[in-house]
Amino acid sequence: MSFDGFPPFISAQLHYLLNHFPDKIKVEQVVSGGNKSYGVGLDRFTLLIPYCLDYIKWDVIYNAEFPLAPPDIIFGPEDEDFHPLHMTGAEGEGDLKSLTRNILSDWNNKDPTRLLALIQEMRDQYMSYQRKRVGEVDDDRLKFEISTICSREGIEMHISSGAEKPEEVKFAVPLMDMNINKMVHGCPWRHPQKIYLQVIYPVGRKYASTPSAPRLKLMSTIELRALFSIDDVKLPSWLDGMCMAEYLPHLEESLQKQVLEAVSLIDIRRCFIEALTPLFGRPLEADPVFCRKATFLASSGSFVFLVHFLFSTQFPKQQPALMLQSSQHISPQGVPKKSPLLTEYPWSPRWEVSQMSERIFDFLADESLNFKRFCNESQPQH
Amino acid sequence: MSSMPKEGHRGKTKMEDIEGDASVGGGGRYTLKPTRISNEDIIICVDVDAESLVEMKTAGITRLDSIKQAILLFVNSKLSINPDHRFAFATLSKSASWLRKEFSSDVESAIGAVRALSATTVSSGQADLTSLFRLAAYEAKKSRAQNRILRLILIYCRSSVRPHHQWPVNQKLFTLDVMYLHDKPGPDNCPQAVYDALVDALEHVSEYEGYIHESGHGLPRTLFRFMSMLLSHPQQRCPQDDCDIPKPLMKKSAESANGEDNVHVSPSQ
Numbered sequence: 001m002s003f004d005g006f007p008p009f010i011s012a013q014l015h016y017l018l019n020h021f022p023d024k025i026k027v028e029q030v031v032s033g034g035n036k037s038y039g040v041g042l043d044r045f046t047l048l049i050p051y052c053l054d055y056i057k058w059d060v061i062y063n064a065e066f067p068l069a070p071p072d073i074i075f076g077p078e079d080e081d082f083h084p085l086h087m088t089g090a091e092g093e094g095d096l097k098s099l100t101r102n103i104l105s106d107w108n109n110k111d112p113t114r115l116l117a118l119i120q121e122m123r124d125q126y127m128s129y130q131r132k133r134v135g136e137v138d139d140d141r142l143k144f145e146i147s148t149i150c151s152r153e154g155i156e157m158h159i160s161s162g163a164e165k166p167e168e169v170k171f172a173v174p175l176m177d178m179n180i181n182k183m184v185h186g187c188p189w190r191h192p193q194k195i196y197l198q199v200i201y202p203v204g205r206k207y208a209s210t211p212s213a214p215r216l217k218l219m220s221t222i223e224l225r226a227l228f229s230i231d232d233v234k235l236p237s238w239l240d241g242m243c244m245a246e247y248l249p250h251l252e253e254s255l256q257k258q259v260l261e262a263v264s265l266i267d268i269r270r271c272f273i274e275a276l277t278p279l280f281g282r283p284l285e286a287d288p289v290f291c292r293k294a295t296f297l298a299s300s301g302s303f304v305f306l307v308h309f310l311f312s313t314q315f316p317k318q319q320p321a322l323m324l325q326s327s328q329h330i331s332p333q334g335v336p337k338k339s340p341l342l343t344e345y346p347w348s349p350r351w352e353v354s355q356m357s358e359r360i361f362d363f364l365a366d367e368s369l370n371f372k373r374f375c376n377e378s379q380p381q382h
Numbered sequence: 383m384s385s386m387p388k389e390g391h392r393g394k395t396k397m398e399d400i401e402g403d404a405s406v407g408g409g410g411r412y413t414l415k416p417t418r419i420s421n422e423d424i425i426i427c428v429d430v431d432a433e434s435l436v437e438m439k440t441a442g443i444t445r446l447d448s449i450k451q452a453i454l455l456f457v458n459s460k461l462s463i464n465p466d467h468r469f470a471f472a473t474l475s476k477s478a479s480w481l482r483k484e485f486s487s488d489v490e491s492a493i494g495a496v497r498a499l500s501a502t503t504v505s506s507g508q509a510d511l512t513s514l515f516r517l518a519a520y521e522a523k524k525s526r527a528q529n530r531i532l533r534l535i536l537i538y539c540r541s542s543v544r545p546h547h548q549w550p551v552n553q554k555l556f557t558l559d560v561m562y563l564h565d566k567p568g569p570d571n572c573p574q575a576v577y578d579a580l581v582d583a584l585e586h587v588s589e590y591e592g593y594i595h596e597s598g599h600g601l602p603r604t605l606f607r608f609m610s611m612l613l614s615h616p617q618q619r620c621p622q623d624d625c626d627i628p629k630p631l632m633k634k635s636a637e638s639a640n641g642e643d644n645v646h647v648s649p650s651q
Contacts, residue, residue: 185416270414277412281627285463285615286414295463297610299628304607306459325462327455327610328603334493336458365631 005030005042010062013115014045020116023050023191032064049123052156052172053198053219056126060115070107071115073122078161081133084125133159134169139203142169148245149173159203167203172196172219173244176252176259183263184227186289193224195255199244213238226290228262229313262313266291269311272320275353279361280307297327300368303375304328307364310341319347322360324368329375337375342367412620419617421464423485423525424533425518426453427472428499431506434539436565439600445539445563448602450496452537452561452609457492459613470521471495474536475506478514485521509540511547515587522555531589532556533616536580539563541571544579547586554589557616561608562596573598590616593625 006014018025026048043064048055059074075082103118134157135146149155154174161167173196180193200215216238218230236250269291273283276296284306286294296307306325312318324339331337345363347356428434434446460467468485469492472478482495514534522532534556538545541564560580564573577596584592595608611627 186418188418266416270416273414274412279629281629282412282614282620282625283618284613284627285419285618288414288416288419288618291414295613297613297628298631300631302603304610304628306462306610306613308462325459327459328606330451330455330458334454334458334489336455336462338462361631362633365633368631 005032007043007064007067009067009109010043010064012112013109016112017116017119020113021119025049025119026055029059047119049119051123051126052130052158052170053196054158054170058119058122067109068107070104070109070118073118075126079126079129082126082129084122084129127156130157130159137167137169137203139201142201142203145201145244148243149248152248169201169203171199171201171244173199173248175248176256178256178259180224180227180259183259184266184289188289189223191221191223193221193227195220195224195230195259197248197251213242226292227266227313228259232314233258265313265315269315272311272316272353272356273309275357276309276360279357298364298368300365300372303368303372305368305371316349316356319343319345319349320360322364322367324364324371326371326375329378331378337378339367339371339374419615420529420531421466421468422460422533422615423468423470423521423530424460424535425470425472425521426456427474427478427514427534427536428453428481429509429537429539430473430475430499430501431509431540431543432502432504433541434501436539437600438602440602443602444501446499446501448605449537449563450499451602452605453496454489454493455606456609456613457489459610461487461489463613468530471499472514472517473499474509474511474514474538475502476508477510477512478517480517485525507543509538509543509545511536511545511583512549515547515549518558519553519555526555531616533559535559535561535612537561537563538576538580540576541565541573542576544572544576545583546579547583549587551586554587556587557590558584558588558592559612560584560592560594561605561612562594563605564596564598566598591619591621592616593619593622 014027018027027045028048029046030042031044032042043062045060047058047060049058056079057076061072061074063069063071103114103121108114134142137143137159146157149171152173156172158170158172159167160170175195175197181187181189196219198215198217198219200217202212216235218233218235220228220230224230233255236247236254238247266289273286273291273294276294277283280296280298283294283296292311292313294309296309298305298307304327306327308323308325310321310323312321322342322345324342326337329337346359351359428446428449430446434449435444437444438448457469460469465487468487470483470485471481471492473481481498482491484491486492514536518532518534525532532555536558538560539562560583562573562577562580564576565571567573573596577594581594584594593612593614595611597604597608607628611625614627
């Protein structure tokens with residue numbers, strides 16, 4: 001992403017932030033605060049900072065006319081009480097205050113790392129601020145839950161209080177201390193992949209006889225989907241009277257098994273792709289790390305076409321999806337002729353790999369005749 | 383596999399069935415190693431010399447018309463394999479020049495570039511590949527910085543003009559593929575010599591195994607077939623002599639039942 005129009009010192013700091021922030025941070029609403037006729041350039045933008053499995057929006061306001069000054073940061077309307085420079089409270093926060101003060105008083109606009117340092121620092125303070133707010137909630141059950149999971153690393157909390165909505169406390173609990181990245185040979189992921197449990201408690205029901213189950217949702221970093229889909233995970237049920245401290249280890253054990261299985265399935269897919277080659281030839285291209293897809297070149301007489309194989313994370317329980325694409329027919333609008341996604345054909349996960357390959361080959365031999373007819377009907381072969 | 387004999391290992395010495403389906407190919411068992419491959423930046427360079435206006439066997443269709451079609455098919459196919467590959471376009475007359483310099487994975491951009499392809503009316507005389515290689519080498523450095531690899535696909539159309547190049551011996555920064563369309567060999571041309579020069583260039587500059595195909599028969603279908611073989615990812619290729627694709631999808635019981643085809647494959651094609 002390029003940021004034309006920013007003075008170089010802002011551009012440098014913003015680039016550094018985007019490239020080095022540990023999670024995906026987004027930028028939007030880039031504007032100029034100054035008088036456009038003086039051509040001072042862009043100097044303010046909104047950052048979407050990942051927090052608690054959602055984003056917090058902070059406006060970052062530089063002043064292009066006073067480049068030496070640090071930017072102002074404006075927080076969301078819900079966080080009127082968030083004052084990172086003025087936070088009082090528990091021990092140790094004096095250090096946080098002074099750290100922020102140092103970053104701001106010691107501002108060097110020529111140092112590209114400063115914006116990142118500032119944002120990270122503010123985010124840490126925001127986390128403490130939210131923790132404090134959640135701790136102040138007058139709900140015994142919530143207090144108990146917090147006390148049992150406090151020792152877990154990396155938990156983020158958020159209390160939402162809208163005018164119409166009831167108060168809710170949201171926890172983002174990172175699960176499993178597994179380095180999933182290390183388990184994948186040739187892993188292309190730049191960031192460590194993580195799975196989180198989002199737990200949402202309603203607040204303020206002092207008189208409920210049995211505490212109701214919180215809303216639970218599994219979430220993961222996006223790239224993990226190439227290996228493992230959290231949609232396939234069935235969450236263990238939350239039994240009456242359970243608390244997070246009991247629920248989490250149970251869930252983690254189950255997830256760990258599923259992730260390990262997902263990793264072992266990579267090589268199952270790999271072997272299958274290799275087993276296709278005696279019949280289908282060498283693929284034009286195959287995904288070498290996750291083995292989720294492979295494309296072959298095939299012929300039926302003088303008709304030459306591509307065969308795409310798409311493997312879900314549930315392979316071999318779920319059969320590969322196939323698609324044919326002509327290498328010779330293209331519509332006047334420039335769209336190549338493709339078959340629909342073929343997912344229904346004879347299949348059993350219990351077959352030997354060579355039999356799976358032969359059966360698919362036979363199926364496609366028939367299907368390619370249909371496809372060829374379809375291509376030629378709309379447009380004669382060259 | 384090429385039907386043009388040449389010095390070196392590429393191609394066989396006898397005229398061969400162009401549809402070539404060796405039953406044992408690939409040079410040994412195929413293994414899919416768990417090593418990352420890079421997304422490609424592909425420069426398609428079209429020879430726009432007057433010879434690109436020679437008619438194909440299909441009346442009213444020039445080589446350039448078929449080439450345009452082949453490029454669109456290629457780009458679409460490549461993007462359906464992996465939408466992160468990107469394309470740029472150049473032309474070659476006496477030397478190389480850019481047609482569309484910015485790499486893009488947008489099909490519309492390719493359509494626009496292809497529309498803008500037009501041939502020179504006068505013969506270019508010579509074909510200097512050095513400028514083309516310089517252009518590719520420069521882009522290759524940028525691609526590498528983005529963890530991508532650069533490929534140059536040259537589509538050449540001249541039957542008597544041997545391309546020439548000057549290039550350092552060990553500079554292999556990009557992969558070169560060649561598609562050579564030419565007239566049938568005769569007393570007034572030298573497509574074999576041109577082919578040999580193209581093979582030399584390919585083997586000289588190519589980072590990964592480059593593929594070269596040629597056709598003198600003027601059938602668009604043959605051009606599309608060979609371009610499809612160039613879809614293969616350079617980091618997952620076997621030596622050209624071991625290529626065994628496309629494989630015919632035919633049930634063993636139905637080998638003789640080719641009723642669907644009006645044109646039966648034969649070596650003379």
